[in-house]
Amino acid sequence: FRIRLLLQKVEQTLHQNEGSFGGQVTINDVFGHVAGDHVLCVVAGILKDSVGIKDYIARVGGDEFAIAVVRADALGAAERIAQRIIAACKESIVYDDKELRFGASIGIALTDQADTADLMENADIALYDAKAAGRNRYALFSPELREIAEEKKRLADALLKGLADNQICPHFQPQVAASDGAFVGLEALARWRHPVMGMVSPGVFLPVAEELGLLGEIDEVILCKSLEMAKRLKENGVNIPKVSVNVSYRRLKCNALLKRLEQMRPWPCRLAFELLETIDFDQDADSFAWILDGLRHLGVEIELDDFGSGRASITTLLRLRPDRIKIDRQLVAAVDSEVPGAHPLIKAIGEMGKSIGIQMTAEGIESPVQARVLSRLGCDVFQGFLYSKPLSEPDLVQWIKEHGASCVPGIAGRPLS
Numbered sequence: 001f002r003i004r005l006l007l008q009k010v011e012q013t014l015h016q017n018e019g020s021f022g023g024q025v026t027i028n029d030v031f032g033h034v035a036g037d038h039v040l041c042v043v044a045g046i047l048k049d050s051v052g053i054k055d056y057i058a059r060v061g062g063d064e065f066a067i068a069v070v071r072a073d074a075l076g077a078a079e080r081i082a083q084r085i086i087a088a089c090k091e092s093i094v095y096d097d098k099e100l101r102f103g104a105s106i107g108i109a110l111t112d113q114a115d116t117a118d119l120m121e122n123a124d125i126a127l128y129d130a131k132a133a134g135r136n137r138y139a140l141f142s143p144e145l146r147e148i149a150e151e152k153k154r155l156a157d158a159l160l161k162g163l164a165d166n167q168i169c170p171h172f173q174p175q176v177a178a179s180d181g182a183f184v185g186l187e188a189l190a191r192w193r194h195p196v197m198g199m200v201s202p203g204v205f206l207p208v209a210e211e212l213g214l215l216g217e218i219d220e221v222i223l224c225k226s227l228e229m230a231k232r233l234k235e236n237g238v239n240i241p242k243v244s245v246n247v248s249y250r251r252l253k254c255n256a257l258l259k260r261l262e263q264m265r266p267w268p269c270r271l272a273f274e275l276l277e278t279i280d281f282d283q284d285a286d287s288f289a290w291i292l293d294g295l296r297h298l299g300v301e302i303e304l305d306d307f308g309s310g311r312a313s314i315t316t317l318l319r320l321r322p323d324r325i326k327i328d329r330q331l332v333a334a335v336d337s338e339v340p341g342a343h344p345l346i347k348a349i350g351e352m353g354k355s356i357g358i359q360m361t362a363e364g365i366e367s368p369v370q371a372r373v374l375s376r377l378g379c380d381v382f383q384g385f386l387y388s389k390p391l392s393e394p395d396l397v398q399w400i401k402e403h404g405a406s407c408v409p410g411i412a413g414r415p416l417s
């Protein structure tokens with residue numbers, strides 16, 4: 001288990017300085033409330049030892065503390081205090097023969113006015129920035145940070161409205177067989193059709209969705225709409241062999257997932273879940289195993305996304321036993337550049353996969369050279385701008401019609417009308 005106590009913010013003013021810390025007390029959940037209380041006492045001790053005699057410390061929430069530093073050199077003092085706290089909180093402690101780990105994130109805000117109304121909020125904004133940069137950091141508030149935070153808030157509000165107004169929809173990127181270019185499936189990719197901003201890419205709105213806890217909901221929308229599209233096309237004689245959807249950790253852990261998939265039966269085509277390589281499958285391995293078994297039982301194929309970019313290990317592969325791995329775009333891009341080792345690495349991944357019956361998809365293919373090399377290295381399926389960008393439903397239908405000739409029955413399903 002990884003246990004952390006996030007110490008949240010330190011606010012500071014020339015006249016007054018407040019800070020707050022927060023422990024995301026998973027320690028409570030894992031080791032019980034007595035252990036959690038013990039950690040809080042340890043943290044309180046660290047805070048006391050880190051501040052000066054005239055500074056103030058308050059616990060403002062379950063896992064949040066605030067420190068007020070009222071000194072002439074408040075900014076310098078706050079930074080020194082933050083560094084001390086972060087260093088001390090990195091040290092694990094032993095409680096009841098168990099090692100407990102936690103960390104601190106700190107936001108610092110400064111004011112030289114008596115009016116401190118915005119101070120907590122500013123420290124919150126700085127804290128947010130510190131957390132976004134990684135754990136165990138501190139950040140100083142600045143007006144630019146506030147602008148970014150306000151812009152994010154606007155985007156978050158718009159996204160909530162967009163979801164309610166049915167503005168989130170999938171685009172579809174075709175996948176073709178490496179052997180003969182047959183159309184073998186597609187990846188559904190989320191898009192946000194905003195009435196003013198136009199088409200917003202997932203790189204912009206998914207991080208916001210994640211923070212709002214909406215990723216699971218977006219995944220559900222994309223899955224439903226993709227299956228509806230495949231059904232509609234099938235009724236019009238256009239066969240989609242397989243739809244792959246991206247599935248976030250949150251969605252995967254959603255209790256109702258398997259039931260929802262049952263409710264959507266009969267599926268109009270094969271269905272694959274793309275799981276990000278960055279999901280830590282080793283954590284909580286038992287519950288993952290249960291979900292993955294359930295998915296397999298329902299006939300959902302598993303694809304391990306962005307393989308080669310993150311942390312997935314051979315153990316992950318063995319445990320997950322995906323049907324397919326998707327070679328990450330960066331590795332594909334390295335194929336026709338001078339990056340040494342890319343070819344042997346891809347070949348080794350392919351051979352390892354083949355030895356345990358896993359297929360290999362290469363994504364982000366942009367040049368015929370990449371396609372040729374990757375085919376030689378053992379990739380089975382290709383996806384990338386060389387074949388098509390992600391397409392709206394009407395454009396997909398057009399693409400399929402134009403590429404119908406290269407569809408081979410048995411691989412791609414029925415050639416298209």
Ligand code: C2E
Pocket residue numbers: 173188189190191201202203206215218219222246247248274305306329363364365366383384385386390
């Ligand atoms: P991904 O799953 O790795 O998706 C592939 C991304 O690569 C897509 O970006 C696609 O447009 C882009 N791409 C495909 N071929 C090429 C190529 O030849 N060259 C280049 N330069 N790019 C190519 P997109 O649509 O912006 O999606 C970005 C990421 O957002 C996806 O990366 C995926 O992780 C995430 N995402 C998209 N839709 C969903 C969704 O419905 N749910 C979840 N959880 N994540 C999604």
Ligand code: CA
Pocket residue numbers: 187246274305
């Ligand atoms: Ca993907």
Ligand code: CA
Pocket residue numbers: 305306326328329363
């Ligand atoms: Ca990918």
